[in-house]
Amino acid sequence: MAGFSPEWLALREPVDHAARNPQVLAAVGGYFAEKASLSVLDLGCGAGSNLRATYAALPDRQHWTLVDHDPALLAFARERLTDWADEAREQGEELVLAKDGKAITVDTRKVDLNKDLEWVLGWQPDLVTAAALFDLASKRWIERFVAALASQHLPLYAVLTHDGRETWQPEHPADSGIHAAFTDHQHGDKGFGPAAGPDACEIMAEAFRKSGFAISSGDSNWQLDAKHRPLREALAEGIAAAAGETGRLDPKTVADWLAARREAQSAMIGHQDFWARPI
Known part of the structure; x- marks a missing residue:
């Protein structure tokens, strides 16, 4: 799987x-509202952001298993969670946290989700989560993943899957060409085979429907304005670099687009959140 920097x-x-998407998150919270405790498996956890964004909607006692292929990111996640919590202590291999009245234990595991997917899901959590993961995966891997969830009767809360929508203001003559080249680059192998890229949302929805899951979904778009300039610039640089690597565009065109996007007024990057549960 492709890596991301802290x-x-x-x-x-x-x-x-x-x-x-607040409605999708509320549906997840409502589903587990009667449970006193919850076990959560977070796939491709990165720096633990998914836990920090989701914990408040879940029961007061939670156990999270964070899995990632990158041991440096797993260590970084533990550091970030320790700093974030009201209280934190080590208990063996687990991190024990208190936050806003919630008791949260965290276990981190280095996992290759290509080789070990079914084994990991066999841990039988109450909930599987993932953020910004499935656009990196192949159609074949997504279908394998959904089949594994179905076999274990596990629900999934997946957020921030890129769906290909993108608008920048003001417009630039190279927008469509850059976007097409970037989309091509997104379909490259990110460690799971040829990536689904912006097709991931449709692939997931179809696979879940065929597997008899109930699905709720909603937009979770990035809305970037003047206060988000560092992220907007980093995003534009990444898009320009990826588009340039395809060789489809003149380097000057890419450079001109990037210069304009560094000064853009705003950008919208489209994502979808999913809540899928067995019927």
């Missing part, structure tokens, strides 16, 4: 949290 994850976290 700096990038920290930069995007506030925007990720603001973008989450």
